[in-house]
Amino acid sequence: MAETCVRVRVGTEQYAFPVRHVPEVAEMGDITPVPGAPPQVMGIRNLRGEVLAVFDLAAGLGAQGSGSPERIILADVDGRRCALAVDEVLEVAELGEPEEAVESPFLLGAVLLDGRLVGLVDVPALLQAIAPAESR
Amino acid sequence: MSLDPELLEIFRQETEERLDRMIDTLLAVEAGTAADDAIDQLFRDAHSIKGNAGMVGFDVASKVAGALEDILERARAADALDPALTAPLLRAADAIRASAVDGQDGPAASAMTELAALETVASAEPPAADEEPAEPVADAPAAAPAPTASAAAPTRTLRVAADRVDRLLDAVGETVLHRRRLEHLLGPSVLEADQRLREEIDRGDVLLEDLQDAVVRMRTLPLASIVGAFPRAVRDIASTAGREVRLELSGVETQLDRVILDGISETIVHLLRNAVSHGIEPPDERLAAGKPREGTIELSAQGRGDRVAVTVADDGRGVPAALIAQAEREGSLVDVLARAGFSTAEKVDELSGRGVGLDAVKRHVESLGGALDVWSRPGEGTAVTLLLPLTLSLLHLLLFERGGQTFGLPLASVLEAVTAHDVSSLGGRGSIELRGESVGLSDLAAVVGAAAPALPESPPAVVVASSTQRVALMVDAVTGEQETVVKPLGAMLSGVPGYLGAAILADGRAALVLDPSYVARAGATRRGAPAVATPAVAPATEPPRLLVVDDQFTVRELQRSILESAGYPVETAKDGQEALERLRRGGIDLVLSDLEMPIMNGLELLAAVRAEAELGSLPFVIVTSRGSEEDRQRGAEAGADAYVVKGEFDQQALLDTVRRLAVLR
Numbered sequence: 198m199a200e201t202c203v204r205v206r207v208g209t210e211q212y213a214f215p216v217r218h219v220p221e222v223a224e225m226g227d228i229t230p231v232p233g234a235p236p237q238v239m240g241i242r243n244l245r246g247e248v249l250a251v252f253d254l255a256a257g258l259g260a261q262g263s264g265s266p267e268r269i270i271l272a273d274v275d276g277r278r279c280a281l282a283v284d285e286v287l288e289v290a291e292l293g294e295p296e297e298a299v300e301s302p303f304l305l306g307a308v309l310l311d312g313r314l315v316g317l318v319d320v321p322a323l324l325q326a327i328a329p330a331e332s333r
Numbered sequence: 334m335s336l337d338p339e340l341l342e343i344f345r346q347e348t349e350e351r352l353d354r355m356i357d358t359l360l361a362v363e364a365g366t367a368a369d370d371a372i373d374q375l376f377r378d379a380h381s382i383k384g385n386a387g388m389v390g391f392d393v394a395s396k397v398a399g400a401l402e403d404i405l406e407r408a409r410a411a412d413a414l415d416p417a418l419t420a421p422l423l424r425a426a427d428a429i430r431a432s433a434v435d436g437q438d439g440p441a442a443s444a445m446t447e448l449a450a451l452e453t454v455a456s457a458e459p460p461a462a463d464e465e466p467a468e469p470v471a472d473a474p475a476a477a478p479a480p481t482a483s484a485a486a487p488t489r490t491l492r493v494a495a496d497r498v499d500r501l502l503d504a505v506g507e508t509v510l511h512r513r514r515l516e517h518l519l520g521p522s523v524l525e526a527d528q529r530l531r532e533e534i535d536r537g538d539v540l541l542e543d544l545q546d547a548v549v550r551m552r553t554l555p556l557a558s559i560v561g562a563f564p565r566a567v568r569d570i571a572s573t574a575g576r577e578v579r580l581e582l583s584g585v586e587t588q589l590d591r592v593i594l595d596g597i598s599e600t601i602v603h604l605l606r607n608a609v610s611h612g613i614e615p616p617d618e619r620l621a622a623g624k625p626r627e628g629t630i631e632l633s634a635q636g637r638g639d640r641v642a643v644t645v646a647d648d649g650r651g652v653p654a655a656l657i658a659q660a661e662r663e664g665s666l667v668d669v670l671a672r673a674g675f676s677t678a679e680k681v682d683e684l685s686g687r688g689v690g691l692d693a694v695k696r697h698v699e700s701l702g703g704a705l706d707v708w709s710r711p712g713e714g715t716a717v718t719l720l721l722p723l724t725l726s727l728l729h730l731l732l733f734e735r736g737g738q739t740f741g742l743p744l745a746s747v748l749e750a751v752t753a754h755d756v757s758s759l760g761g762r763g764s765i766e767l768r769g770e771s772v773g774l775s776d777l778a779a780v781v782g783a784a785a786p787a788l789p790e791s792p793p794a795v796v797v798a799s800s801t802q803r804v805a806l807m808v809d810a811v812t813g814e815q816e817t818v819v820k821p822l823g824a825m826l827s828g829v830p831g832y833l834g835a836a837i838l839a840d841g842r843a844a845l846v847l848d849p850s851y852v853a854r855a856g857a858t859r860r861g862a863p864a865v866a867t868p869a870v871a872p873a874t875e876p877p878r879l880l881v882v883d884d885q886f887t888v889r890e891l892q893r894s895i896l897e898s899a900g901y902p903v904e905t906a907k908d909g910q911e912a913l914e915r916l917r918r919g920g921i922d923l924v925l926s927d928l929e930m931p932i933m934n935g936l937e938l939l940a941a942v943r944a945e946a947e948l949g950s951l952p953f954v955i956v957t958s959r960g961s962e963e964d965r966q967r968g969a970e971a972g973a974d975a976y977v978v979k980g981e982f983d984q985q986a987l988l989d990t991v992r993r994l995a996v997l998r
Contacts, residue, residue: 229738229843231822232783234829235890241822241835243843246507248835250825257886279825326886328825 199291203270204315206285207254208261211315213292213308214270218320221271222286237327239282242269251280252327258303258316274324292317302326344389348433351378352426353561359426360564363419372414376405386433393441394433400448401425421447423565495591498551505548506818509541513815513839552592556634556643557585559598566602567630570609577616577627578609587634589641593721596701597643600694604645604717605630607690612649612715622712624648637720640703640745646716652709665802666707671695690965691717693978699850704799729816730836730846733795733808735777736785739844740808741815741836746849748798750811754791765794765805772796772805780806780855781831781847799853806852815839819846828891831855877922877995881905882912882938883956884930892925892956892987899988909933913941916948923995925977925987928957928964936971943972952994956987 202213203222221244228240228251237256242249251269255262266282295306295317303323307314355378361367362375383398401422408414421444428444431437516524516534524531564580571578613619613628620626630647652670660666671692695705698719709715722728722745730741731750753774756763763774774794778785794805819834826832831851835843879901881892889905896903904921906912910933915921924942928935935955942948955968956977965976975990 227842229835229845230783231826231829231832231845232778232781233831234826235887235894237887237890238825241826241843241845243837243841246503246510246837248820248822248837248843250823252825277824279823326884328823328887329885 199293201289202292202317203289204287204292205254205268205270205283206287207258207266207283208263210258210260211287211310211313212254212258212283213315213317214272214320215317216289218273219270220273223269223271223280225267225269225282242280244271244280247278249278249280250328251282254281254283257281257323257327258301258318272320272324274321277324277328279324279328341389344385345434348382348385348394349430351382352430354378355426356423356565357561359419359422360568362414363416372405372409372412375414376402376409379405382429382433386429391433393438394429397425397429397432397441397444397448400445401429404448404451418451421451498548498591502548502552502818505541505545509545509817510837512537512541514841517839550588552590553588554591554594555586555588556594557582559594559601560585560632563602563605563632567605567609570606571613574610575615576609576613578613579627579629580605581629581631582633583631584634585632587636587641589634589643589721593701593703596697597719597721600697600719601632601643601645603690603694605632608645608647608649608715608717612647612651614650618650641721642718643721644716644718646714648714651711651713651715652707654711657709657711666709667691667695667705670707694719696978699848704850728819728833728836728846730814730819731795731811732813732815732838732844733777733793733811735808736783738783739812739838739842740777740781741844741846742795742797742806742849742852743833743846744814746797746799748796748803750793750795751805752791753794753805753807767796767805772803774805774807775852775855777806777808780852781845785809797849797852799850802853804853804855825887828888876901877991878902878904878920879991880912880915880921880924882907882909882924882926882930882935884908884927888927895987896991899991901991909935909938909941912938916942916951917945919947921951923952923954923991925954925956925991928955928968936967939968939971939973954990954994 201216203216203219204211204213223244226242226244228242230240231238231250234240237253239251239253242251249271253262253266254260255266263284266284268283268286269280270283270286272279272281292308292310292315295308297307297309297314299307299316301316303319303326304316305319307316309315355375358367358371358375362371368374379398379402383395383402386392386395386398404418404422405414408418424440425444425448428440431440519530524534560582563582567578567580608630609628613630614622614624616626619628628647628649630645632643632645634641634643636642652666656669657666660669663669671694691705691707698705698721701721703719703721706718706720707715708718722743729744731744731747732739732741734740751765751767753763753765756765756774757771758764764771765774766772776785776788777783788807789809792807792809793811794807795811796803796805815836815838817836819836821834822829822832831848833846833848836846838844879896881889881896881903882905883889883892884907889907893903893905904915906915908930909926912924912926913933916924924938926935926938933941935957939953939955942951942953952974953972954975954977955973957964968976974994977987977990
């Protein structure tokens with residue numbers, strides 16, 4: 198069952214996010230660094246009155262990013278939201294079933310597209326790891 | 334059968350209200366303080382619950398309510414309710430709540446059995462007419478004056494879903510931001526040039542302020558709205574602990590922000606539990622000390638300017654004299670008590686009992702922008718006070734810059750802004766004199782851990798006060814004031830200490846709002862000094878090698894960075910199995926582990942470590958988001974050496990624990 202996904206580029210690698218978990222993409226904008234936060238958290242950003250934490254996706258997935266991402270995608274899992282920094286947003290389109298298996302806790306699999314592997318991201322797993330739901 | 338969720342929600346809310354009222358009434362009847370129509374009211378509530386539950390399909394709850402109704406009908410006919418029935422009836426109410434509200438039918442079965450047994454007894458012995466207590470029974474385990482609605486004319490109320498009020502508040506907040514952006518875009522020259530424009534903008538300010546005030550006040554609720562469960566809780570805890578305790582409530586009409594109220598409910602129960610179990614003495618001990626058999630705990634609330642003080646006070650044995658003496662030396666009873674109750678190395682004893690969980694309470698209150706205070710006199714009693722901000726929604730902030738970044742602090746926590754000259758230095762730390770007292774200086778950059786160029790000569794300093802501590806925070810420049818909504822930073826940053834949230838500035842950027850208690854505490858320790866971070870371990874010996882075990886990537890990395898910058902070599906593992914394999918290879922001196930992990934969890938890892946001869950006495954710290962007392966007990970029983978709660982832990986607590994235990998290796 199093909200799913201509509203947002204396909205992004207992180208360095209030389211490509212990843213896909215199901216659109217139901219990505220309500221928006223935006224420019225990087227003004228990021229306020231948060232001293233004391235882990236290095237993978239680039240900072241916080243104001244998006245129309247909402248304060249979002251911005252996470253460097255390259256660091257999260259273990260990919261080699263450009264070092265200066267220019268776009269953010271908004272990740273939303275059951276109302277828990279954060280921004281993921283990427284180098285480029287390529288397109289929003291249907292992606293086939295992930296046929297290739299991948300060894301990563303954050304990927305559901307990989308799709309072969311025009312001769313390259315595109316990792317299909319398990320957004321709930323990623324968000325649970327970097328922005329866990331409170332148990333309170 | 335699918336039921337309209339809104340209907341279900343209404344049913345749940347109404348049932349909860351009825352159950353709460355029934356519980357209050359049952360306690361009042363037991364204490365002899367109930368109104369004349371109490372039994373009638375109980376019957377009517379049971380009857381309504383039975384009917385409604387049946388209607389929406391909650392048959393189990395309906396059956397239990399029906400059994401309750403039968404017993405209450407007989408009581409109504411006899412115009413008397415045997416106090417001995419109170420406990421089983423309370424349990425039946427709990428079972429109904431479990432079934433109808435939480436969806437758990439388990440407790441209902443035993444409740445039904447109990448009620449069935451009572452029915453046979455009740456029908457055999459109708460309660461005698463003179464059993465009605467003429468005055469409050471002195472030996473009742475707990476007697477609480479039920480917080481009933483006053484007899485005065487009821488004010489009109491409207492039931493509105495909470496998130497609608499929140500959305501309204503958000504919309505008002507957005508409007509304020511919009512106004513500020515408008516002013517920013519117009520610029521001072523345009524505004525000055527056009528008189529009518531200026532007047533209209535000013536009028537807009539007043540209108541908006543009124544609107545803000547009105548909406549903010551909608552978010553407040555009286556403390557009374559959460560105290561409903563407390564008399565019952567105190568009664569149950571007292572009866573388990575073998576104490577006789579009376580709970581008194583005062584000032585419960587005091588208003589607090591709804592979010593803060595939600596946040597302190599559990600905390601108050603915890604303080605009440607501590608007061609009953611470790612504060613109030615057993616009845617015989619009290620008599621021997623010349624006190625009344627029954628101990629008194631008072632829960633009171635009082636407005637203090639822009640703060641509200643919520644106090645749990647008892648007339649029990651007070652804090653051990655040894656701790657008071659220590660507090661006098663160190664300056665803060667709260668800190669001494671919290672530390673005493675923190676370690677799980679020894680079982681909970683007299684010394685640590687009163688402070689159990691106090692560190693978590695303190696951090697939680699501080700995360701709400703408040704403070705904790707403790708007063709105690711051995712033999713007389715103890716009072717724990719939560720000092721809470723009136724509202725979280727809108728804070729008046731002071732804005733300043735450091736290292737090219739704007740930060741804010743709640744104006745309420747700022748004593749004044751001064752210039753730091755005539756600095757005297759002692760032990761590498763600077764301080765200035767402020768009206769005859771010495772106040773320590775700290776570089777804001779050092780406090781939060783930001784990289785920044787050197788401060789200017791005689792820099793401006795913001796004097797921050799929190800509880801009993803003060804610090805003068807040096808900054809590059811003070812830039813202004815702003816009243817604004819402070820937004821939470823979100824789950825990703827919940828483990829990072831020192832911030833209340835973020836504020837949106839006029840130019841649209843987000844600015845971090847500092848937590849005044851964190852800043853004041855940091856200022857009191859050496860951390861505020863603008864010096865290179867020195868390793869926490871003497872350089873002569875090799876620092877202990879640590880293993881951090883957690884299935885969450887950011888948590889592992891956060892702990893790693895805290896520990897590595899203190900000079901410890903750190904390795905990580907993402908579950909218990911991986912950790913155990915690494916530990917078996919040797920070379921690790923201390924383990925910091927989460928509880929919830931796949932494959933092998935923290936407790937299983939701990940058990941495995943303690944079972945192996947080579948690893949048996951390895952210092953083991955549990956670092957987890959679960960901070961309940963049962964979790965601590967389990968950790969202590971399994972052999973953990975200490976327990977740090979994630980999300981509330983700050984760097985210093987983690988480092989102190991590691992330093993203390995690393996010595997044991």
